[in-house]
Amino acid sequence: MTELAYVNGAYMPIEQAxxxxxxxxxxxxDSLYEVVRLYGGxxxxxxxxxxxxxxxxxxxxxETDFIAQLREVIGVLASRSGLDDAFVYLQVTRGVCPRIHxxxxxxxxxxxxxxxxxxxxxGILYRxxxxxxxxxxxxxxxxxxxxxxxxxxxxxxxxxxKKGGYDAVFFEEDRVVTEGTVSNLFAVIDGEIRTxxxxxxxxxxxxxGATIEAAGRAGLNVREEAFTLEDLxxxxxxxxxxxYCEVLPVVTVDERTIGEGSPGPxxxxxxxxxxxxxxxxxxxx
Numbered sequence: 001m002t003e004l005a006y007v008n009g010a011y012m013p014i015e016q017a018x019x020x021x022x023x024x025x026x027x028x029x030d031s032l033y034e035v036v037r038l039y040g041g042x043x044x045x046x047x048x049x050x051x052x053x054x055x056x057x058x059x060x061x062x063e064t065d066f067i068a069q070l071r072e073v074i075g076v077l078a079s080r081s082g083l084d085d086a087f088v089y090l091q092v093t094r095g096v097c098p099r100i101h102x103x104x105x106x107x108x109x110x111x112x113x114x115x116x117x118x119x120x121x122x123g124i125l126y127r128x129x130x131x132x133x134x135x136x137x138x139x140x141x142x143x144x145x146x147x148x149x150x151x152x153x154x155x156x157x158x159x160x161x162k163k164g165g166y167d168a169v170f171f172e173e174d175r176v177v178t179e180g181t182v183s184n185l186f187a188v189i190d191g192e193i194r195t196x197x198x199x200x201x202x203x204x205x206x207x208x209g210a211t212i213e214a215a216g217r218a219g220l221n222v223r224e225e226a227f228t229l230e231d232l233x234x235x236x237x238x239x240x241x242x243x244y245c246e247v248l249p250v251v252t253v254d255e256r257t258i259g260e261g262s263p264g265p266x267x268x269x270x271x272x273x274x275x276x277x278x279x280x281x282x283x284x285x
Contacts, residue, residue, distance in 0.1 A: 001082040006073050006113040011080065014114055023110050024103065025093030029149035031110075032056045037118070037243045038086040040284030041078050046071060048206045053092065056145040062094060064109045077115040085118045087243065091148065121245055126271075129251030129263045130166035130240070134229065135159070137170035137178050144200050153181040167240055169253055172201075175229045183240035183248075184208040186222070188259075188266050189231050197224040207241045207274075214247075214273035220266065237264035247271040 005017035025031030034049040050067045057064065074088050095107030135156040140149070156168040160181075167180035178196055179185050184205040186195045193215060198204045215222045232238065236259045238250040247270050249263035278284060 001084075001117070002080070003083070003116045004077055004081050004114065006077060006111070008111055011076065014116075017112070017114070019093075019110055019112065020096045022099060023093055023096050024107075025091065025110060025112075025148060027099055028101075029147065030060075030103065031091055031093035031148045032060070032062070032146055033089065033091045033148050034146060035243050036074060036088045036090065038078055038083065038088065038115075039278055039282040041082075041084055041086075042282040042284060043074050043078065043088065044278055044282055045206050045210070046074050048209070049090075052146060052204070052206070053090065056147065057092065059142065059145050060094075060147070061103075062092065062109055063105075063107070064092070066092060066109070066111065069111065070113070073111075073113050077113060081115045083115060083117050085120070086115055087118050089114045089116070118244075121248070125166070125245075125248060126263065129249045129261075131164065131252045131255070132167055132169050132180070132238075132240075132250050133160045133163055133165045133254055135168040135170055135181075137172050139170075142200050143178070143203055144198070146203055157181040166245075166248065166250070169232070171229055176226045177229060177232055178202050178226075180240055180242075183242040183245065184211075186211070186239050186241065187227060187232055187235040188237035188264065189227060189235050191236070193220060193222045193266065194227050194231075195222060195224055196226050205242060207243055207246060210274055210277055211241045211247055211270055214270045214277060217273045217276070218269050220269070232258075235259060237266050239267040239270075247274055 005014045007017050034053050036046045036049050037044045091112040093110040139152045160168045167183050170178045179202045196202050212222045238258045240248045249267040
């Protein structure tokens with residue numbers, strides 16, 4: 001089993017992968033990315049990830065259509081690596097040119113991918129629940145575009161990690177909660193599952209969508225409506241969703257207890273149904 005990279009048509013060991021110093025992804029963060037989970041070596045909802053990346057490319061004006069190309073790359077990396085539980089990181093940059101802010105026409109995009117073994121989160125996080133801390137949401141206005149310009153996320157995540165938390169809970173000036181630095185956020189408020197609606201203010205996660213499907217299977221309704229920090233403090237349950245953690249219960253925010261201070265039944269039910277969806281689509285048990 002081997003961790004591999006792909007750069008512009010060539011496959012190689014990760015340590016050999018390089019891009020030019022004047023690549024706009026490196027110099028400006030002028031690039032998009034996705035992370036696809038492999039279960040039993042089979043990608044989970046890779047088409048959804050790639051369609052989201054293509055939509056982002058259309059927004060920022062990348063001159064390429066790469067869904068078919070990257071689906072093939074994902075398959076080759078999964079096959080050649082032999083990795084069972086892994087993730088594929090994909091990145092497409094606008095290309096290479098002398099450093100200038102305004103991007104010239106006709107650049108050839110740089111296409112990068114890596115596959116690495118997946119290190120599962122400690123089981124105690126699911127049994128005991130995770131902690132989070134609030135952070136003002138100072139990101140740019142198109143959070144639905146999955147760009148690599150992630151400095152606000154990085155700074156917030158670093159502050160939270162130093163406090164021992166799993167992720168931040170972003171909130172805006174009006175105290176409306178949006179999401180985490182790497183996660184979507186759900187809350188159970190007055191017995192109802194709530195999450196911020198899809199739009200420019202959040203990234204519509206692939207796992208988020210699968211979690212909403214899982215809720216439907218469990219006979220639970222999800223209301224896609226924003227809620228505030230005040231609503232959050234009175235929530236019965238809170239949980240993050242993303243490619244890495246799947247459905248992760250959160251039991252404290254800013255060291256304040258959420259609900260009973262332990263993982264609740266809704267998060268557990270959704271995780272169970274989410275895993276059933278994964279099994280059905282990938283055959284992984």
